[in-house]
Amino acid sequence: MRVAVFDAYGTLFDVGGALRAAAEAEPEAPWATDWAALARNWRQKQLEITWLRAVAGHHADFAQVTADALDWTLARAGLSDPDLRARLLDLYGRLPPYPEARAAVEAVAARGLPCAILTNATPAMVTGLLDASGLGPLFGEVLTVEEAGVFKPHPSVYALVTAHYGVAPDEVLFASANGWDAAGASGFGFQTAWINREGAPTDRLWAKPWRELSSLRGIAGLIG
């Protein structure tokens, strides 16, 4: 293996963090007890929109998609409120990393592999996450779908890695907590670790992940 590539949302950064923080700040809000369901619905709708736009060839960037998904989710819940919307989008821009993320990436780097991020996000969104979390210095490169003009799991997104580093697909260690992203990366030829945080069944797609872990802990141990 010659490079280690990490997905961002759900893998390094906790996508539930925005609603959790909003609920902690406003525990009496009528939606606060339902924050986890709202976070799941927002995430689900956000991913749906990325896939649908990729199928239909109507790309919009991830900032737009994230706001659109939030608008739909809040409307569905009867919570259309400009202040709440603005607060959640702001929190989404500084999602917390998972507790093990820093040490796991450091351990990979200590094995001599350059580390990169490959994400659906816009460059500005990634910069915001890395600045807020302090994880920026761990990554030598941030590759975003904006360079491909289409969302994951389109193969041209995974090809950004092989083109940038001049490596073969099977020289890439790729980590994603998103089963569909792991399938896309595996189908492209990456050595893929699916970070199965929720103990979900393996996705029935066109390729299986190479390895499965319950968190990023242990990722460095996969380097042969």
Added chain:
Amino acid sequence: MRVAVFDAYGTLFDVGGALRAAAEAEPEAPWATDWAALARNWRQKQLEITWLRAVAGHHADFAQVTADALDWTLARAGLSDPDLRARLLDLYGRLPPYPEARAAVEAVAARGLPCAILTNATPAMVTGLLDASGLGPLFGEVLTVEEAGVFKPHPSVYALVTAHYGVAPDEVLFASANGWDAAGASGFGFQTAWINREGAPTDRLWAKPWRELSSLRGIAGLIG
């Protein structure tokens, strides 16, 4: 308008019908009270797989996708049981039509428009639905994604209609209960009626439906 085209699953046929019928036949089964949630999860996963396969360029037919989605859903619920799986797939092959479907399509035909189906299904799946429901004689044509080799909302699927009938997109009246399908069809240029059975917010995608109805009732009234 020169042709009326109907989506099948969710629009003419009730995708919840398989689990509802299975629960009615076996009301003491431990999953019977949760049948609606299982049906939603199965449908959601089925659609996800279609979108992901379309994005990644790994097509498989809808029979395969439907079985894969069921396997995932049953595994997730701790219900992996070959008998239940076989029963549900059999019931899925003869989903009930919505109560208003026949009269609504007949009313469109009475306005002089040829009626067709455009569906993600395989030809064999549609034949099964039409035979079981007796709705077959209402439709002069059944167009399936198998002719395009990719799932909705890829534009080449909607183009099957314009190519087959030799019409312009805006001469097509298209009805779908799936908001994302309505967006795909609208973006292609069809006059699209979104059958919003659940009172959901409009999808935040690249195109809005032309009209919105709460069921197929009234669809003939949209013909100018």
